[in-house]
Structures are given as C-alpha cells and as structure tokens.
Amino acid sequence: MLLSPAPDPRVIHAADGVDLATYEFGNAGAPPVLAVHGFASSASANWLDTGWVRDVTRAGFRVIGYDQRGHGASGKPHSPSAYSVEILAADVDAVLHAYCVDRVAYLGYSLGARVGWQAAHIWPRRITRAVLGGIPSGDPLRRFRLDSARDFIAHGAVVSDRLTSTYLDMAGRIPGNDLEALVALVEGMRGGTEPSALNAPAQPVLFATGSEDRILPASQELAGIAPRGRFFEIPGRNHFNAPTARPFRSAAIAFLAEQNA
Numbered sequence: 001m002l003l004s005p006a007p008d009p010r011v012i013h014a015a016d017g018v019d020l021a022t023y024e025f026g027n028a029g030a031p032p033v034l035a036v037h038g039f040a041s042s043a044s045a046n047w048l049d050t051g052w053v054r055d056v057t058r059a060g061f062r063v064i065g066y067d068q069r070g071h072g073a074s075g076k077p078h079s080p081s082a083y084s085v086e087i088l089a090a091d092v093d094a095v096l097h098a099y100c101v102d103r104v105a106y107l108g109y110s111l112g113a114r115v116g117w118q119a120a121h122i123w124p125r126r127i128t129r130a131v132l133g134g135i136p137s138g139d140p141l142r143r144f145r146l147d148s149a150r151d152f153i154a155h156g157a158v159v160s161d162r163l164t165s166t167y168l169d170m171a172g173r174i175p176g177n178d179l180e181a182l183v184a185l186v187e188g189m190r191g192g193t194e195p196s197a198l199n200a201p202a203q204p205v206l207f208a209t210g211s212e213d214r215i216l217p218a219s220q221e222l223a224g225i226a227p228r229g230r231f232f233e234i235p236g237r238n239h240f241n242a243p244t245a246r247p248f249r250s251a252a253i254a255f256l257a258e259q260n261a
Contacts, residue, residue, distance in 0.1 A: 001039055001168075005035075006023070006044045007023055007024070007025075009021035009022060009023055009067070009073050010022045010023070010024070010098075010133070011099040012094060013071075013094070014069065014090065014091050014094045015090050015091075015094060016082070016087070018030055018069050018074070018075040018077060018082065018091075019069045019074055019075040019254060020041075020065060020067065020068075020069065020074045020091055020094060020095060020098070021064050021072055021073035021074045022062050022064065022065070022066040022067075022095055022098065023043050023044075023048075023064070023065045023066065024062070024063070024065075024099070024256060025048075025053045025057050025062070025063040025065075026056075026061060026062040027057075027060075027062055028062060029059070029062075029249075030057075030060055030061050030062040031061050031062065031063070031105070031259070032062045032063075032101050032103075032104045033056055033061045033062065033063050033064070033065070033098065033101075033105045033106070033107050033256060034064050034065075034092065034095065034101075034104045034105070034106050034107065034142070035047045035052065035053075035056075035063055035065040035106065035107045035108075035112075036065070036066070036068065036106070036107070036108040036109075036112030036113075036115055037050065037065070037067070037068060037071070037108075037109060037110075037111070037112050037117060038109045038110030038111045038113075038134065038243075039110055039111040039141070039171075039185075040071070040166070040167065040170055040171035040174060040177060040182055041069050041071065041109075041110075041174065041184070042056045042067050042071050042072035042073075042176075043065035043066055043072060044072070045174060046109055046112070046243055047063070047065050047107075047243075048065075049229050050243050050244045051246075051249065052107075052249060053065070053242075054081075055223040055249050055253060056107075056249075056253060058107055059256070059257060060257075061105075061256065064095065064096075064099055064101070064104075065206065065238055066091075066095050067114070068088060068091065068111070068115070069083070069088070069091060069185075070082075070083065070178070070181040070184070070185045071177070071181075071182075072176060072181055073176070076180075076181035077181060077184065078178075078180050078181055078184050079176055079184060079188075080184045080185075080187040080188035082184065082188065083184060083185040083186060083187075083188030083189055084188055084189055084192045084193075085114060085115060085118045085189060085192050085193050086118065086192070087188075087213065088111075088115045088118075089115055089119040089122060091115075091119040092115065092119045093119075093123070094164070096126070102126065103125070103126060103127075103128050104126065104127060104128065105127070105128055105129050105130070105131075105256050105259065106119065106120060106127050106129070106130040106131070106132075107130075107131045107252065107256075108130070108132055108133065109129070109133040109242075109243055110133070110134040110136075110140075110239070111134070112194070113132035113133055113134060113135035114140075115134060116130050116132050117130075117135065117195045117199070117200075117201060118193065118199070120201035120203055120205070121199045121200070121201050123147070124202050124203060125199070127201075127203060127257075128203060128241035128257070128259055129203050129204040129205065129256070129259055130201060130203060130204075130205045130206070131205075131208065131252045131255060131256065132205055132206070132207050132208070132211065132222075133207075133208045133234075133242060133243065133248065133252075134208075134209055134210070134213065134215065134239050134242055134243075135207065135209070135217070135222060136161065136213075136215035136218040136219060136222075137194070137195055137196075137219075137221055137222055138194055138218070139189070139190060139191075139192075139194060140215065141163075141167070141186050141189075141190075142190065143161075143163050143164075143184075144163060144164050144167060144186050144253075145159070145161045145163075145164040146150045146183060146186065146187055148160070148161055148164050149164055149168060149179070149183045149186075149231075150183060152168060152179075153179050153180055153183070156248075157171050164248075168261075170240070178224070191210070196225070197225045198226070200222075200225050200226045200227065200229075201226055202227055202228065203228060204228045204230075204255075204258070205223070205226050205228060205229045205230070206229075206230055206231075206251065206252060206255040207219055207220070207222060207223040207226070207229055207230070207231045207232070208231070208232040208234055208242075208248055208251060208252065209231075209233065209234060209239075209240050209242070210233075210234040210236075210237030210239060210242040210245070211233050211234060211235050211236060211237065212236065212237060212238040212240070213234075213237070213238050213239045213242065214239070215239065216233070219231070229236040232251045234247060234248045235247060237260075
C-alpha cells in the first residue's frame with residue numbers, strides 16, 4: 001500500500017494562542033474535506049497512515065487535516081481550562097479561516113466526531129455534510145480515572161481500572177504524545193456539552209461505528225436523532241481498528257461524493 005509521506009506542518013494559531021499543526025493534501029482547487037482525528041491520535045496516524053488521505057484525494061477531494069490541541073505537533077496545554085468541546089470546535093474555525101475555506105465537508109473519528117457534531121451545529125452553512133465515525137452519546141471517558149492516571153504519570157503506579165489503563169497504553173505508544181496534556185483534555189471536557197436532539201446537526205450526516213464497538217447502540221441512537229442522519233455499521237471492527245477498514249473509507253467517500261453529484 002503506497003501512502004503519501006507526511007508533509008511538514010503549517011502551524012497556525014488558535015483563538016487563545018495555542019499552536020495548531022495543520023496539513024494539506026491534494027489539488028488546492030478540489031472540494032475540501034476537513035479531517036479531524038480521535039483522542040490520543042494525530043492527523044498522520046488517523047488519516048495518512050491508514051490510507052484515508054490517499055483514497056479521499058484520489059476521489060477528487062482536497063484534504064485538510066490538523067493535530068488537535070494536546071496531540072501530535074500541536075500545542076499541548078496542561079491546564080484543563082484549555083479544553084472543552086466548544087474550544088475544540090473553535091479550533092475548527094481557526095483552521096478553516098487560515099486556509100480561506102468558506103464551505104467544507106467534515107470527516108471526524110471518535111473525539112474528532114464529537115467535535116464535528118458541535119461544529120456542524122454551530123456552522124450549519126459552512127459545514128456542508130459530515131462523516132462522524134465512532135461517536136457515542138454522552139461522555140465516552142466519564143469512567144476514566146483521573147487520579148489513577150496522574151499517579152501513573154507521576155510515580156509509575158499500576159493502573160487497575162481497565163478503561164484507564166487501555167487509554168494510557170494506547171496514548172503511550174504514539175511518539176510525541178504528552179500524557180499530562182491528554183489527561184487535562186479528559187478533565188476539561190467533563191461535564192460539557194454533549195450530543196442531543198437539541199444540538200443535532202441539520203446537514204446530511206453519515207454515522208459509522210464498528211460492529212464490535214461497545215458504543216454501537218449509542219452511535220445508532222445519535223443517527224436516529226439527527227434529522228438527516230444515516231448509519232453504516234463497519235463489519236468486524238472495534239473502536240480502535242475501525243479507521244483502518246476499507247468498507248468504512250468506501251462508504252464515507254461515496255457519501256462525500258453525493259454533494260458533487
């Protein structure tokens with residue numbers, strides 16, 4: 001599988017001054033797609049290394065991606081006050097403004113999908129349609145043990161909680177991740193705005209979740225409350241390996257292409 005090499009990032013500034021590392025692929029004149037990655041991932045890990053950038057650009061789109069704050073080559077504040085779904089959605093606006101994009105299709109996975117739900121609700125004309133992969137209702141990291149995670153970071157203490165241990169292990173495997181920043185993100189987003197019928201995007205939205213993902217029913221529920229939502233079940237995939245599934249990419253690209261038909 002031939003994949004494009006990761007380009008050097010173009011660094012822009014968020015509204016509060018945090019650096020955001022952004023990336024652009026494909027023909028500059030092609031219809032744009034904004035790709036936003038999941039928790040503890042990066043633009044490269046979520047979209048470039050998995051073949052998404054290759055396939056989406058081959059389908060005639062321009063892909064703009066960025067490392068969300070706390071991730072990749074972007075700034076990594078350690079204060080929970082630097083993170084909320086509203087702040088992360090404002091970063092979407094900063095990226096689109098920097099690239100002079102007035103209208104865009106949105107592609108998000110997990111945390112990126114949560115941000116996409118909020119951004120699509122705020123900017124119903126700017127975001128034309130959205131693919132929201134692996135999005136649950138509620139707060140998916142409500143059970144994350146902040147105290148255990150901080151003890152692990154500070155002292156190497158054993159983490160007994162399975163969910164917390166899984167996410168810390170996943171985050172620790174990706175070079176450049178800052179565990180303190182990621183824990184701050186979890187804390188900062190707690191108690192914030194969650195997806196509901198009151199803030200459901202009005203645009204066409206394709207929801208996609210793995211058949212082996214525990215959040216499958218919750219994702220289907222969100223598809224049901226979105227006025228123009230539809231659902232694609234990614235066969236044989238869980239939350240962590242769904243982005244690598246070719247059927248997911250094919251369904252998403254077909255959905256994105258509908259706006260140009």
